[in-house]
Structure formats: structure tokens, C-alpha cells
Amino acid sequence: MSTNDKRKRLLSKLSRNLMVSVPVMSVVAVTGFNTGLGPASGWIPEAAAAQGEAEASGEGEAEGYPEGEAEGKAEGEAEAEAEGEAEGEAEGEAEGEAEGEAEGGGSKAKRRELVSRPDNYQPYQGNVADLREKGKQLFNDKNLSSNGLACATCHVNGAGYNATFTEEYPHEVAMGKRDFGMDMVYLDEMVQICMVAPMATEPLEWSSEELAALTEYARMQQQEYIDDR
Numbered sequence: 001m002s003t004n005d006k007r008k009r010l011l012s013k014l015s016r017n018l019m020v021s022v023p024v025m026s027v028v029a030v031t032g033f034n035t036g037l038g039p040a041s042g043w044i045p046e047a048a049a050a051q052g053e054a055e056a057s058g059e060g061e062a063e064g065y066p067e068g069e070a071e072g073k074a075e076g077e078a079e080a081e082a083e084g085e086a087e088g089e090a091e092g093e094a095e096g097e098a099e100g101e102a103e104g105g106g107s108k109a110k111r112r113e114l115v116s117r118p119d120n121y122q123p124y125q126g127n128v129a130d131l132r133e134k135g136k137q138l139f140n141d142k143n144l145s146s147n148g149l150a151c152a153t154c155h156v157n158g159a160g161y162n163a164t165f166t167e168e169y170p171h172e173v174a175m176g177k178r179d180f181g182m183d184m185v186y187l188d189e190m191v192q193i194c195m196v197a198p199m200a201t202e203p204l205e206w207s208s209e210e211l212a213a214l215t216e217y218a219r220m221q222q223q224e225y226i227d228d229r
């Protein structure tokens with residue numbers, strides 16, 4: 001299989017996995033925006049709390065983002081037990097966990113790699129006014145996602161951001177840390193994070209005009225966000 005095919009497979013697994021959380025987000029976002037009830041940031045603590053609970057009950061990793069380690073551990077245990085008497089049961093468990101992993105699209109480390117600046121990264125260089133214009137179009141383009149959302153669905157008029165958005169990049173962002181294992185994110189990495197997670201699609205080409213345009217537009221949004229506070 002070519003590297004490209006592998007990448008596609010990983011991405012489609014990843015999107016399927018991450019899509020699980022998107023309907024919740026979009027429902028809250030839509031409620032927040034269409035009814036004029038204010039920013040949709042309310043779902044963030046809720047989502048975090050829900051995830052906390054799920055993890056506490058041991059379901060979190062299996063449902064949301066199963067980890068490679070979990071699979072290894074389950075297999076190890078299953079083998080050990082299978083040698084004894086509880087063969088059927090142990091195999092059943094191991095299969096269940098392994099499926100979770102297969103659908104999960106891999107480890108946090110793989111997700112992090114997808115949205116982290118590559119080595120020798122050369123961002124597209126363009127005229128700032130053109131990039132902003134193009135960025136604005138892309139920001140409103142539902143075709144950019146696999147689930148009918150546009151960036152603007154969540155982020156119209158400065159909605160959907162947390163207080164970290166006021167900080168200079170790179171900085172820590174809760175979603176980057178929780179779902180991608182990143183301590184710090186650059187703005188272009190944040191665009192990629194929102195492409196992969198809420199937009200449930202592939203990250204943009206790192207050297208593309210699209211990424212440069214969305215990043216530049218997001219930079220403008222950041223300034224407006226800071227000015228409005």
C-alpha cells in the first residue's frame with residue numbers, strides 16, 4: 001500500500017471516530033447561535049465533564065479515542081487468561097477492545113502528528129489582503145468539512161472560542177491538549193486541529209494557500225476577539 005493510501009485509511013478511520021463527537025457539538029452550536037442565546041462555549045466544559053465521567057467509568061477511551069496501549073494490554077490479558085479456563089470470555093473481551101481501537105483511528109500520537117507542523121515547514125507566502133479575502137470565503141465554506149459544518153458555523157461573530165484565544169501563539173489550547181496531546185499549538189496547527197476534529201476531515205496541505213488563508217483570517221478574528229473583550 002502506498003503511503004498515500006495508508007494516510008487516507010488513517011484519516012478515514014480518524015474522521016469516523018471523531019465524528020462521534022460532532023453531532024453533539026453542532027447541536028449545541030446551532031442552538032447557541034440560531035436562538036441568539038450567546039456563545040456556544042458552554043459545550044466545552046460539558047464535553048470535558050462528560051469525558052471525565054466516561055473515563056472514570058472506564059468507557060472513555062473505548063468510545064472516544066481508544067489508545068494503542070489499551071489494545072496491547074487487553075490482548076496481553078486475554079492471552080494470559082485464555083491459557084487458563086476462561087478462554088471464551090477472554091477472547092470476547094479482547095475482540096471488543098481491539099475493535100474499539102480499529103475504529104478509533106489510532107493513538108493520540110498519530111493524531112498529534114497529523115496536526116503538527118512538519119519538519120522544514122514552508123508556509124505559503126501571499127499577499128495579506130488576498131489571503132484574508134480567500135480565508136473569509138473558506139471560513140464560510142461548508143464543503144471544507146465532511147459533516148456539513150463551516151468554521152463559521154461555530155465561530156460566527158467571535159463565538160465558540162475560549163479565553164486562550166486572546167493569548168499570543170503558540171499557547172496551550174484545551175482541545176489540543178485533551179484530544180491531540182499537544183502542550184502548545186501554533187495558529188496554523190489550531191486551524192488543522194479544527195479541520196480534523198470538529199470538521200471531521202483531512203488536515204490541509206501544509207504549504208497550501210488554503211491553510212495560509214485560513215490562518216491569516218483566524219489571525220484577524222483573534223484581533224477582533226481581543227478588541228471586543
Ligand code: HEC
Nearest residue numbers: 025149150151154162164165173174175190191194198218
Ligand atoms: C463544531 C464546532 C467547530 C467548528 C466547525 C470549528 N471549530 Fe474552531 N473551535 C471550536 C472549539 C470548541 C474551540 C475551543 C477549543 C478550546 O479552547 O479547547 C475552537 C477554537 C478555535 C480557535 C482558537 C483556539 C485558541 O484558543 O487559541 C481557532 C483559531 C479556531 N477554532 C479555528 C477554526 C477554524 C479555522 C475552523 C474551520 C476550519 C474551525 N475552527 C471550525 C469548535 C469549532
